[in-house]
Amino acid sequence: MSKQDPHRDDPATTGHEWDGIQEFDNPLPRWWLWTFIATIVIAIAITIIYPAWPTFNGPTKGLIGYSSRADVAADIQRFKAANEAVDTKLSTVPLEDINKDPVLRSYAMNGGAAVFKTWCAQCHGQGANGVKMGSGYPNLIDDDWLWGGTIEAIHTTITHGIRSADDPDTRDSAMPQFGDILEPSEIDQLVQHVRAISGQSNDATSAKAGAALFADNCAACHGDKGTGGRDVGAPNLTDAIWLYGGDVASLTNTVTNAHYGIMPAWGGRLTESQIRQVATFIHESGGGE
Amino acid sequence: MSVSDDQPPKLYAAQEPVFPRKVYGNFRNLKWAMMVVTLGIYYITPWIRWDRGPNLPDQAVLIDMADRRFFFFWIEIWPQEFYLVAGLLVMAGLGLFLFTSALGRVWCGYSCPQTVWTDLFVVVERWIEGDRNARVRLYNSKWGARKIRLRTTKWTIWLLISAATGGAWVFYFMDAPFLLHHLFVGRAPYVAYAFVVSLTATTFLFGGFLREQICIYMCPWPRIQAAMIDEETVTVSYRDWRGEPRGKHRKSAEAVNLGDCIDCAACVNVCPMGIDIRDGQQMECITCALCIDACDDVMQKIGKPRGLIDYISLTDEISEREGNPPISAWNHVIRLRTIIYTGIWLAIGASLILALFMRAAIDLNVSPVRNPIFVTLSDGSIRNTFNLRIRNKQGEARPFEISISPTEGFELKLQGNEASIVNVPADSTGAHKVFVTAKKGSLASKSELTHIRIWVKDTVNGDRVYRDTVFNGNQSRN
Structure with a gap:
């Protein structure tokens, strides 16, 4: 550093000049300079202590072996250990008792909401209301259930899935493609009958003719009155909720080609505690029976 | 400062030691009184007890960060009522304007912590080392046994005062007797120790050594005050x-x-x-x-x-x-400017008191669930879901009855609760979900929006609060 006195009359300038403005070539304040040097030293020290420099075999590990990934793993372990007691209890109590214990209920409701948003919302929607009426992804917060809306039924559905190929205990059923079995005119009559039993506008003559067809072809699964059959996941055809649409075109399409949805079995993917959490969450979200 | 051509002015002025002499008189007495009052308030306040019932802290003045509550004697402030504290700060600011325009730097001279603690430290200094002349002599004398003894005694007492000062600060944030015990047995939170140590250090340094340097070089307030002083200011x-x-x-x-x-x-x-x-x-x-x-x-x-x-x-x-x-x-002192300041000050004070007394002991927030905005049930009726947050500011748990108006055509059901009564624990917020269903074919089920009002009634004292919200019907159907 220059020993030059910064306060003399003609301090040295940098030699640059812009519009008559010159810049003094005064030394930096000592404290500033030393702080600057210290920051460089500290920066180098940090790269030695912490992982920093990239090499062909990955970055240098650093003296203290710190890793943010290990930190996260430790955090997860810590939370798992902290929740172990309540998780164990939740996994073992009878399902209907979860709601009676405020601690279990609160844990299940909050945990279930998180599980739902992670694993279920992709098909059933963020609000658990299906994607859109008629799209085939069931609304879970209404009071209509294909396979049952008690907490036990919901628990079974989540654990084993629906038409899930990798679970032998999965809920399974299939509606025949009536396009191969019935004439289009018969299908029209069937559709008019379904419109009639669900309280929608219909052609009375066709509907009456459709009644006999319904008894022969549909009642086995959907019931004599069309109120559905939960043991085979057959929807109630008399209510206001339509999984694949209740208008004439949608119904004709459904009867002709048949539709079914597939849900994975979560038994092997989620823990029993997680399944019970999300089952409680769904059961309490408005549709529970 | 004279500036000669050969000797350029120094940018750095070394501190000139100041040895204030003892003085008697009216203003000195006023300053003693201010010192006793301000320090008394500071050190004693955390130890005042105030019974609020079994569920609440019994410390008269407590800033409970963990539970987000501020207790001041009979007043309890929740975070959403922080406007009251903001109003108080506005009053404090206006108060400074008032006093500065009337009496100049009266805050600096009598009640600024820097002044008060420096004054206290000078008292200790005078007591240990003697008055001005003795202190000047000691300052100029060589380091010897006597000087070391006097200085060590003085610094020790300063340090004790500083520790008490830093210690008193943290008592405002946690139950004082509990925290005092924990501080000594080493089980207090780290943040408490950090505050005690840093405030002890600043008190010791500022009151003992930096003194007038703080006011001259560090404090922005004297510069701001200059803008408020006019030719009538005393x-x-x-x-x-x-x-x-x-x-x-x-x-x-x-x-x-x-x-x-x-x-x-x-x-x-x-x-x-x-x-x-x-x-x-x-x-x-x-x-x-x-x-x-x-x-x-x-x-x-x-x-x-x-x-x-x-x-x-x-x-x-x-x-x-x-x-x-x-x-x-x-x-x-009494002139238009100070009267206007006083008027504004009083007006804010009056509105704060009014706001304080008009606060309800229960509070309700209603937020409609918007995903989905409605659900069609199997019988064709339409259901909306609302999240309620019921704040019970009372010192005991209360059962609250939830209802809806208009009642006709609507059915209200609580999540996980057969009855329409919920229990909210003392001094806390209860979060509840309610389902409101409009029957099939009712006007609400078919209208895009229906204005509804959700009521919460304290079943013990009958207090009621409501929030207006809307019911979303299924306009596209039927």
């Missing part, structure tokens, strides 16, 4: 038209022409800022008025009227130079 000034020319009053011919100032330097010796008030108003002066006391004492001894140094305003100077008699300081 500040500490020297009546140079009465005092000059100064000189020793010897029985000689030239003494006849001298002013009242005998150049005894009493005003300079007592000044905690190390300035000479006779140089006129200056940035360093904190208007502590100790020079007034010192000078009045001297004037009395030499048989002259008091007030050579006095609380006067700039207009007084002009008036008195023309030969008019001095006027009372109250004529300066």
Whole structure:
């Protein structure tokens, strides 16, 4: 550093000049300079202590072996250990008792909401209301259930899935493609009958003719009155909720080609505690029976 | 400062040690009183107990960060009522405006923590090392056994005061007796220790060593105050038209022409800022008025009227130079500007008190669930879901009844609750979900929006609050 006195009359300038403005070539304040040097030293020290420099075999590990990934793993372990007691209890109590214990209920409701948003919302929607009426992804917060809306039924559905190929205990059923079995005119009559039993506008003559067809072809699964059959996941055809649409075109399409949805079995993917959490969450979200 | 060509001015001024002398008088007594009151409030307040019932802390003044509550005697403030604290801060700001425009840097001179603690530290210093002359001698003497003993004693006492100061601070944030015990057995939270240590350090350093340097170089407030002082503001000034020319009053011919100032330097010796008030108003002066006391004492001894140094305003100077008699300081204090400040101050105070008493002991927030905005049920009726947050600010758990108006055509059901009554624990917020269903074919089920009102009733004392919200029907159906 220059020993030059910064306060003399003609301090040295940098030699640059812009519009008559010159810049003094005064030394930096000592404290500033030393702080600057210290920051460089500290920066180098940090790269030695912490992982920093990239090499062909990955970055240098650093003296203290710190890793943010290990930190996260430790955090997860810590939370798992902290929740172990309540998780164990939740996994073992009878399902209907979860709601009676405020601690279990609160844990299940909050945990279930998180599980739902992670694993279920992709098909059933963020609000658990299906994607859109008629799209085939069931609304879970209404009071209509294909396979049952008690907490036990919901628990079974989540654990084993629906038409899930990798679970032998999965809920399974299939509606025949009536396009191969019935004439289009018969299908029209069937559709008019379904419109009639669900309280929608219909052609009375066709509907009456459709009644006999319904008894022969549909009642086995959907019931004599069309109120559905939960043991085979057959929807109630008399209510206001339509999984694949209740208008004439949608119904004709459904009867002709048949539709079914597939849900994975979560038994092997989620823990029993997680399944019970999300089952409680769904059961309490408005549709529970 | 004289600037010669060979000797360029130094940018750095070394601290000139200041040794304020002891002084007696009215303003000194006022300062003692202020010290006792302010320090008393600071150290004692956390230890005052206030019974709020079994579920709430019994500390009169407590800022409970963990539970987000502020307790002040009978007042309890929740975070959403922070506007009350903001109002209080506005009042404090206006109060400073008022006092500064009326009396100059009266805050600095009497009640600023820096002034009060420095004053306290000077008392300790005087007690250990003696008054001004003894302290100057000790300062100039070589380090020896006596000097080490005196300095160590002084620093130890300063450090104890500092620790008590840093310690008292954290008691405002946690139950004081509990925290005191935990501080000593080493089980208090780290943040408590951090605050105790840093506040001890700052008190020790600021009160013991930096003193007037804080006011001159670090504090922004003196510079801001300058903008609020006008020619009517009463500040500490020297009546140079009465005092000059100064000189020793010897029985000689030239003494006849001298002013009242005998150049005894009493005003300079007592000044905690190390300035000479006779140089006129200056940035360093904190208007502590100790020079007034010192000078009045001297004037009395030499048989002259008091007030050579006095609380006067700039207009007084002009008036008195023309030969008019001095006027009372109250004529300066009470004027339009200070009356306006007082008026605004009182208005804010009154509205805060009003707001405080009009607060309901229960509060309700309603937020409609918007995903989905409605659900069609199997019988064709339409259901909306609402999240309720019920705040129970009472010291005991209360059952609340939830209802809806209009009642016709709507059915209300609580999540996980067969009845329509929920229990909210003492001093807490209960989150509840309610399902509101409009029957199939009802107007609400078919309208895009229906205005509804959700009520919460305290079943114990009958207090009711409501929030208006909307019910979303299924317009596209039927």
